[in-house]
Amino acid sequence: MKKTLAAAVAALAMAAGPAAAQEKVVKIGVPLPLTGAEAKFGEMEKQAYEMAAEEINAKGGVKGHKISFDIQDSGGKAETATAIVEKFVTINKYPFVVGEYTSQCSYSVAAVAEKYKVPYLVVTGAADKITQQGWKYVYRLNPPASLYNLGVFSFFETVAKPKTIAILYENTDFGNSTSKAMKEYCKAHGIKIVLDEGYQAGAVDFKPILQKVKSERPDIVYMVSYLMDASLLMRQSKELDINPQAFIGGGAGHTLPEFLQNAAEASEYCMSATLWTPQVKYPGAKEFFDKFKAKFGKEPDYHGVEAYAAAYVTADTLKRAKEWTPEAIRTALAATDLMTAFGPIKFVSWDQFTNQNRMETLVLQVQKKKYETIWPKEASSAKYVYPAPKWRDRK
Amino acid sequence: MTPQLAGQIELFVQVVIAGLLLGGLYSLIGLGMSLIMGVMRIINLAHGELMMVAMYITFLLFSLIHMDPYLSLFVVLPALFLIGAALQKYLITPVMDVESVLPQNQVLLTVGIGMVLSNLAQMVFSADYKSVPVSYASKTIYWDVNVGGQTISLSFNFPFLVAFGIAIALGAALFLFLGKTDIGRMIRATAQDKRAAAIMGINTKRITYITFGLGAALVGAAGTLLAPVYYLYPAIGGPFTSKAFIITVLGGMGNIAGAVLGGVVLGLGESLGSVYISLGYKDAFGFIIFVLVLIFLPKGLLGKSSV
Numbered sequence: 001m002k003k004t005l006a007a008a009v010a011a012l013a014m015a016a017g018p019a020a021a022q023e024k025v026v027k028i029g030v031p032l033p034l035t036g037a038e039a040k041f042g043e044m045e046k047q048a049y050e051m052a053a054e055e056i057n058a059k060g061g062v063k064g065h066k067i068s069f070d071i072q073d074s075g076g077k078a079e080t081a082t083a084i085v086e087k088f089v090t091i092n093k094y095p096f097v098v099g100e101y102t103s104q105c106s107y108s109v110a111a112v113a114e115k116y117k118v119p120y121l122v123v124t125g126a127a128d129k130i131t132q133q134g135w136k137y138v139y140r141l142n143p144p145a146s147l148y149n150l151g152v153f154s155f156f157e158t159v160a161k162p163k164t165i166a167i168l169y170e171n172t173d174f175g176n177s178t179s180k181a182m183k184e185y186c187k188a189h190g191i192k193i194v195l196d197e198g199y200q201a202g203a204v205d206f207k208p209i210l211q212k213v214k215s216e217r218p219d220i221v222y223m224v225s226y227l228m229d230a231s232l233l234m235r236q237s238k239e240l241d242i243n244p245q246a247f248i249g250g251g252a253g254h255t256l257p258e259f260l261q262n263a264a265e266a267s268e269y270c271m272s273a274t275l276w277t278p279q280v281k282y283p284g285a286k287e288f289f290d291k292f293k294a295k296f297g298k299e300p301d302y303h304g305v306e307a308y309a310a311a312y313v314t315a316d317t318l319k320r321a322k323e324w325t326p327e328a329i330r331t332a333l334a335a336t337d338l339m340t341a342f343g344p345i346k347f348v349s350w351d352q353f354t355n356q357n358r359m360e361t362l363v364l365q366v367q368k369k370k371y372e373t374i375w376p377k378e379a380s381s382a383k384y385v386y387p388a389p390k391w392r393d394r395k
Numbered sequence: 396m397t398p399q400l401a402g403q404i405e406l407f408v409q410v411v412i413a414g415l416l417l418g419g420l421y422s423l424i425g426l427g428m429s430l431i432m433g434v435m436r437i438i439n440l441a442h443g444e445l446m447m448v449a450m451y452i453t454f455l456l457f458s459l460i461h462m463d464p465y466l467s468l469f470v471v472l473p474a475l476f477l478i479g480a481a482l483q484k485y486l487i488t489p490v491m492d493v494e495s496v497l498p499q500n501q502v503l504l505t506v507g508i509g510m511v512l513s514n515l516a517q518m519v520f521s522a523d524y525k526s527v528p529v530s531y532a533s534k535t536i537y538w539d540v541n542v543g544g545q546t547i548s549l550s551f552n553f554p555f556l557v558a559f560g561i562a563i564a565l566g567a568a569l570f571l572f573l574g575k576t577d578i579g580r581m582i583r584a585t586a587q588d589k590r591a592a593a594i595m596g597i598n599t600k601r602i603t604y605i606t607f608g609l610g611a612a613l614v615g616a617a618g619t620l621l622a623p624v625y626y627l628y629p630a631i632g633g634p635f636t637s638k639a640f641i642i643t644v645l646g647g648m649g650n651i652a653g654a655v656l657g658g659v660v661l662g663l664g665e666s667l668g669s670v671y672i673s674l675g676y677k678d679a680f681g682f683i684i685f686v687l688v689l690i691f692l693p694k695g696l697l698g699k700s701s702v
Binding site for chain 1 (some may be wrong): 409670
């Protein structure tokens with residue numbers, strides 16, 4: 001114990017560095033994809049972490065220390081993320097690791113954190129399996145992918161009552177988890193799955209598979225895509241004149257501000273599961289959105305607010321931790337009960353999940369080229385349009 | 396004929412059309428790489444990144460002065476030609492001249508060039524996804540055909556159709572250029588035997604600059620044509636480099652007609668495979684074809700290497 005303590009003290013001293021001798025700094029390791037296909041999200045999250053750190057430090061920091069996030073580029077590659085975290089833990093001796101973006105990377109980082117017994121807060125990686133391993137040092141701020149659809153399910157039960165569905169999903173941990181939950185729900189509720197296809201992200205032409213969707217005439221076309229595939233899917237659906245009652249996305253790609261620009265009129269009336277919109281009633285949500293937009297000149301989506309909330313959870317944990325060792329930080333993290341701009345954060349365990357935050361999810365719909373929250377009703381900012389008008393009847 | 400059968404035929408024909416149109420674009424990407432491969436005997440692993448540069452030029456012209464992407468070809472082609480020629484002259488040729496432990500270190504150099512280009516793009520444009528939202532991006536031409544009493548409705552996406560047409564035109568122009576002009580003949584001579592070409596008085600260095608420039612311009616054209624139907628971000632080049640590589644090997648390294656064929660085969664393979672086998676393995680089909688060709692037709696589909 002003495003040894004770990006000494007190591008932690010040494011780590012803090014080292015992290016502070018000679019330049020900041022008078023000003024004490026506590027550093028937290030954050031791997032993020034700053035280059036590669038997911039760089040856009042990495043950048044957004046980096047800005048959110050830094051914005052939060054500024055705010056926290058302006059209010060006096062943590063126990064007399066300034067908080068600083070040591071953000072390193074993983075390029076969205078699991079091997080690189082693993083190497084970065086190995087370095088954080090063994091060389092930098094950071095007692096706490098936060099972040100990463102994709103499910104694959106988060107999962108790999110979680111395994112490293114567990115191996116070295118260093119607490120790790122998952123911020124956006126959504127694959128169910130990350131918190132289903134019984135890992136003791138892994139905590140997750142965002143809900144697991146299988147729960148992203150809760151809002152959509154309730155919308156189905158109350159309003160849509162669909163009979164048939166076509167499911168297209170990206171072949172990744174996130175796509176598999178989210179679509180699996182949808183498939184199980186459909187089977188349990190007698191909704192016929194007429195098409196169930198995984199696809200490779202980044203394809204240029206989805207028309208062949210959409211042609212197949214069209215021939216099945218489903219009530220709902222449900223798509224899970226992380227990146228810009230979402231907008232190509234919508235544009236090409238419009239082109240092929242596919243007219244289900246609704247197009248519904250499983251979050252991520254369908255909630256990006258770029259989705260509205262790239263898909264343009266093809267995005268109209270498209271719905272999507274989401275975790276957060278600036279219209280939610282949590283304290284600080286709207287302020288975060290406005291401040292981020294003013295500061296960086298672009299709109300954040302739910303990934304930005306997740307990172308922002310993660311920074312506050314980190315500061316809160318460090319404040320409550322008796323000492324800054326992995327063990328003490330883990331104990332403090334487990335006892336988290338904090339209201340953030342993203343929503344209330346509390347880690348619980350149920351079914352196979354451990355140390356998992358649980359929250360309500362929403363449904364949004366593009367109306368007049370803007371995202372509106374349409375479900376649940378109490379949280380809605382506009383009334384849903386269902387069924388969506390046929391492409392040819394629009395204008 | 397039953398409606399079910401007609402539906403099946405419609406799906407099949409539509410998928411073949413999609414594959415062919417996509418193949419046209421792929422051909423253009425492959426042509427540039429094949430040309431460079433034929434003359435310099437190196438694989439240009441910055442090929443996709445050059446396409447990315449062209450896409451950003453198209454994007455800039457569109458967002459700043461609202462220039463139509465097809466019109467911007469007149470800017471992109473010369474710009475990429477100059478960039479390509481400069482890369483060859485100032486970076487690749489000096490490395491080729493040096494005797495080194497690694498015989499293929501120019502290939503490594505192209506990897507480096509690719510990284511620099513994509514990171515520069517990220518510095519300048521940030522990692523955001525951009526698009527060139529032209530009004531005709533999802534414009535579609537429908538064609539109803541009567542087959543055995545059933546109507547089959549086929550659709551052709553306008554930008555893809557235009558891209559296909561321009562790809563064919565550029566391919567034909569390249570053929571004529573290589574076959575009929577003096578510079579074209581010099582390029583072919585250099586590809587056949589560099590030393591002999593030099594003895595005949597051809598300035599082979601200058602030919603390599605021109606060739607790299609041409610290759611870059613061709614893939615640049617592909618980038619510009621892709622911009623209205625796709626989206627762009629700094630790391631977009633990687634997957635297209637590997638596609639170009641597959642096409643080049645399929646067609647026989649350095650074989651121009653082969654590159655066109657390779658592109659069409661890849662486009663068709665991806666489209667048909669994704670409908671009749673599984674969309675999740677779309678990229679795998681390209682590589683499966685690639686491995687099969689390497690095993691059974693090591694010289695490519697057309698069997699000979701000739702620029």
